[in-house]
Amino acid sequence: MKKYIGAAIGNCVHVGGAVNFLKLAEEEGHSTEFLGAAVSIKKLINYILEKSPDAVTIGFRLTPDSVKPLLNELEKNIHAYKLENIEWIFGGTKPVAEFAKEYKFFSKIFDSTEDLDEVIGYLRGKKSKDLAICEPQDIIERIASKFPYPVLRHHFGLPSLEETYEGIKKIAEAKVLDVISIGPDQNTQENLFSPEKMNRDLDGAGGVPLRKVEDFEKLYESAQRGNHPLLRSYSGTAEIFKTAELLQSTINNAWCAVPLCWYNVLDGRGKRSLVTSISEGQELMKWHAERNIPVEVNEGHHWSLRDAHDTIGVVMAYIAAYNAKKMGVKNYISQYMFNVPACMHPRMDLAKMLAKVELIESLEDENFTVFRGVRAGLASLSTDLDVAKGQLAASTYLAMTLKPHIIHVVGFSEADHAAKPEDVIESCKIVRGVIRSTLHGMADMRQDTVVQDRKNELLKEAKYLLNTIKSLYTESKDPWCDPVVIADMIKKGIIDAPHLRGNESAKGTLETRIIDGKCMAYSKKLGRVVSEEERLSELLEF
Missing domain, CATH: 3.20.20.240 (Methylmalonyl-CoA mutase)
Structure with a gap:
């Protein structure tokens, strides 16, 4: 795991990119520290010399012209204090990022067009310029x-x-x-x-x-x-x-x-x-x-x-x-x-x-x-x-x-x-x-109680149908996995769908209705929606 330091440099107060990057790094198990907005190069270098981070991410979202003197100053300090072994990461707008590519000390440059998966991939070690090599x-x-x-x-x-x-x-x-x-x-x-x-x-x-x-x-x-x-x-x-x-x-x-x-x-x-x-x-x-x-x-x-x-x-x-x-x-x-x-x-x-x-x-x-x-x-x-x-x-x-x-x-x-x-x-x-x-x-x-109530209702109904299948096909060692049983269930209408009407391999008599946004079994005989127990009782007459 690495130690990351992040900052928005110069007179840039746009810290969202650096903060979000550090949050992702923290979620990946790295230690992080954010220095804040408008951090001078001198302050950044002094902090690096004191803390010895493995990686430094800097953000700048103003104009390319205004970032040039800052990056020139940063480059001089990197060489002067022999900080080339640090992983330097840059994030900014696309025009600024294009300008930052002229500086060879950056390991990675983000231009705000990347999606989260690319950032996560980078943090997990996908450092190649050719992302395909790492996928x-x-x-x-x-x-x-x-x-x-x-x-x-x-x-x-x-x-x-x-x-x-x-x-x-x-x-x-x-x-x-x-x-x-x-x-x-x-x-x-x-x-x-x-x-x-x-x-x-x-x-x-x-x-x-x-x-x-x-x-x-x-x-x-x-x-x-x-x-x-x-x-x-x-x-x-x-x-x-x-x-x-x-x-x-x-x-x-x-x-x-x-x-x-x-x-x-x-x-x-x-x-x-x-x-x-x-x-x-x-x-x-x-x-x-x-x-x-x-x-x-x-x-x-x-x-x-x-x-x-x-x-x-x-x-x-x-x-x-x-x-x-x-x-x-x-x-x-x-x-x-x-x-x-x-x-x-x-x-x-x-x-x-x-x-x-x-x-x-x-x-x-x-x-x-x-x-x-x-x-x-x-x-x-x-x-x-x-x-x-x-x-x-x-x-x-x-x-x-x-x-x-x-x-x-x-x-x-x-x-x-x-x-x-x-x-x-x-x-x-x-x-x-x-x-x-x-x-x-x-x-x-x-966590919506309506969602949970319906989920529990479906689990109850599903387990009833699953257990009924087992009770109907006791001659099979494993009816849920028996091709003959599954085909027979469809033929008898235990498993059925309205669109199968007229299909020789299916029952095709199931009626369903959308009630309050749910797709429910419906009995024409009773004139209402029915539970799974009622549906199967009517279908199989038991």
Whole structure:
């Protein structure tokens, strides 16, 4: 740990930058001392000679011309008193910082455009001028290097290969994003290894048309610049193990994202049966676990996106994590999608997420670690892009309550058009602005009694449903992790969603209503919302 001294020099009274830097240094375990505003060079040098600090940070936010004599005087004293071994840090406005770059004794110059993650990274030892050299190329290490500042992830994939490659280059050079989630088109996901089955009229539909190994390798090559963002991609909906091997060998897939109950006949994104896809999903989790690759199971929000009531969203998020643990996953990325359904009230949305967090993190032990990922719901963003920017910021503000390790930035443009590199960069900057405003000293919305009451209600309802599943399937050794049981639960409507009506693999009779910002189960027979006990009694007639 180091001893830091900070001051605003000359006649500069703007101390905010120096004070905030020292606060961050203190949080990292260093000792700090602030000398105040308008500190003369003579006073600063005398104090340094007396205290022998390891690092000195000086701030100046006036004009370049007025800082010149001060830095000249400081440089003379550094040489005269042999203080070159001290780590000298400068902070100021961009014009002043540009001028300060002429002085070689500075180890680091901040020009007020940096975000907190860069400052934290510097304090943790990332001293290279080329930040990319210092950025970890493993997601867990990258999280650790930045926390409590979250890692940022954004989906990207355009209908043109070349536009996608060039877009990745622009995003990487902007240094605003840590993980680029590649979005392949549906042809890639379903028929990558069976090109003869592809409908060429659909090339580029929903993402980038990746067709051969070299296409994936070029994605990786495109990201090797700027802050060297990690890459990850959707899992396939067929030949999933071949896809996993390809992703790992070409883009060094940062983590696997796989659904438990989807990418099959249930959502039409594949032709696999429910039992087959659940079994293969579990094996895919196991495959990655054996290679110590983190896993994310996108499940709870898939049900909420289809208007399932909140209890099912909570239960399926838990069952997803439970399955990952059973498959040997060590590092689990739990994604919490806010704003689904889109008309939920923020208090009720937060309560649902807190219920998920409590259940999922109850699974943690020395062999299973949970990392929180948050995101806005796509359907919540307006087609008016200015309005959408405000909605993205508001959703991020609420999500910061969870103290996330990862923020999946949803491009503000998504309701209007697939995010272009400029949209990705701007969306990340919006989110970074929210993080900067909330990382330290944010009001704790978890303490709201309405939020807590709803969270506790959901926990009670979720535990009732989980216990009912166990009591109904006593012939299974582990019903929460049994593909046949899970498929049967969906077929019988124990787990259901209104949007599944007419699907041969599901019951599809669930009715839900938004009441006071909550998504609740509704009985047409009773003409009111019902508890989980009432819903299941009516459904199963017991």
